[in-house]
Amino acid sequence: MCVNYITVSRQICFDWFRTPIEVDEHWRDNEIYRDRYAPFIVHDEQGQRKALIGSYGFVPQRHRPFKKLTKEEQMQFDLAVERAIVKGKAPPKPKRINMDTMNARAEEVGSKVNYKRFWLSQQLCIVPVLRVFEPNWESGLHERWAIELATKEPMGMPGMWRTWLEDDGSVTNAFTHFTLNADEHPLLQRFHRTGEEKRGVAILRPEYYDDWLSSTNPEFARALIELLPPDQLHACAAPKLDSENSNQGQDTEVDSVRMDPAQRSLL
Incomplete structure (x- = not known):
């Protein structure tokens, strides 16, 4: 399960994905975690690609x-509210349940309450x-x-x-x-704890981008969700560096995952 990724710059989105991002659409970070804002790609009413900004x-x-x-x-919470009012x-705000919805299991998306309606209506995007x-x-x-x-x-997820x-x-x-089971994948099975199900991020082949975005059939779309073979992927250690050497919050991974110069300015 992926809960952290590097998004693309405005220029890369235009050059590689042939998708403009409107000048008034802003996002602060290029390293994306839960609830941070980032661009994603959809089809507009004319079937042309456009980018929207949303939370991960x-x-x-x-x-x-x-x-x-x-x-x-509940008694402790009510007491805390009373004390705050007196002072x-x-x-304090009520606590909310913990939910990890950054990834959707492709095998179950049609049956899960948070996803089913949007999957059946094929409200699809490319990340x-x-x-x-x-x-x-x-x-x-x-x-x-x-x-x-x-x-x-x-790459487009x-x-x-x-x-x-x-x-x-x-x-x-x-x-x-979307993610898929990766228990048998030679590369992706290396990730996550021993004893846990291995999950891998699905990656779209570029020739299927518009087929995916224009899909109205869940079964057709499901056929496009796949794990790429290991020879098409590259993986390496990418420890975080100290904040004082992190280029003011920009990604500064080890050389093997060095940021493209075009990525250094998101806006």
Whole structure:
């Protein structure tokens, strides 16, 4: 399961994916984690590619259901609210349940409550990335590894998107991308803890980009979701460097996963 990746710049999105990003569409980070904003690609009404900006994770934190509290927890929460009011402070917010919706299991997307409606209506997108990160536990310790195409070209992950109505009346976007079982994949089976199911990110072949985006048939779309063979992928250790050497928050991985110069400025 991938929960961290490097997105593409505005220029790469235009040059490689033939998709413009409107000048007023902004996102802050190029290394994307849950609930951070990043570009994704859809078809417009004329069947042309366009980019939208949305948060990574189909159900953003602010929209997750509230945690069901025990009687004792509810009493403690009510007391905390009362104390805050007495002190003239903002009351604490109720806790929400933890949900990881950055990835959607392709085998189950048609039956899961958070995804089913959008899958059946084929609200599909492409998530453009330079590389994704996975945990490697082969040494017995957690090591951060990068996975990218062997050619080092940008890649498009098949994904799905939706909108959310916010409290202020605005509408925002959110997206996820698909994974598949990788227990038998010679490369992707190396990631995640021993004893856990191995999952790998699906990657679309460029010749299928528009077929994917224009799909109206879930079974047709499902046939396009695949794990690339190991000889088309490259993986290597990609430890994070100290923040003082991180180029003010930009990605500065080891040389083998060096950022393309065009990526250094997202905007």
